[in-house]
Amino acid sequence: MTEEGNRKLSLTKIIPAHKKTILAQWCQREFGVMSSKFRAFRANVGGRVNMNSCYWCKRPHLDGEMMALASFVRLGNRTLCQKCAKELIEGTGGED
Ligand SMILES: [Zn+2]
Numbered sequence: 001m002t003e004e005g006n007r008k009l010s011l012t013k014i015i016p017a018h019k020k021t022i023l024a025q026w027c028q029r030e031f032g033v034m035s036s037k038f039r040a041f042r043a044n045v046g047g048r049v050n051m052n053s054c055y056w057c058k059r060p061h062l063d064g065e066m067m068a069l070a071s072f073v074r075l076g077n078r079t080l081c082q083k084c085a086k087e088l089i090e091g092t093g094g095e096d
Pocket residue numbers: 054055056057058059080081082083084085
């Protein structure tokens with residue numbers, strides 16, 4: 001590899017934000033309360049899926065917080081915060 005005057009070759013463009021919609025088969029709004037026990041349990045059963053935070057908005061679940069669980073098409077079970085679960089169940093997410 002030759003370095004012609006350290007010139008970097010690059011292309012840059014701005015990609016417009018796109019809408020993402022995922023479908024769920026069901027949602028259990030009161031799945032369980034986040035606690036250190038739950039974290040330990042998840043770690044034991046092989047936490048391939050991160051359940052320490054809301055799958056959709058990525059906000060971490062706090063101890064004592066009620067988590068929701070939803071089964072998403074092609075994704076499987078993911079935990080959600082109450083706000084996102086509400087959106088999912090009540091269809092306030094803005095997509096038909
Ligand atoms: Zn959320």
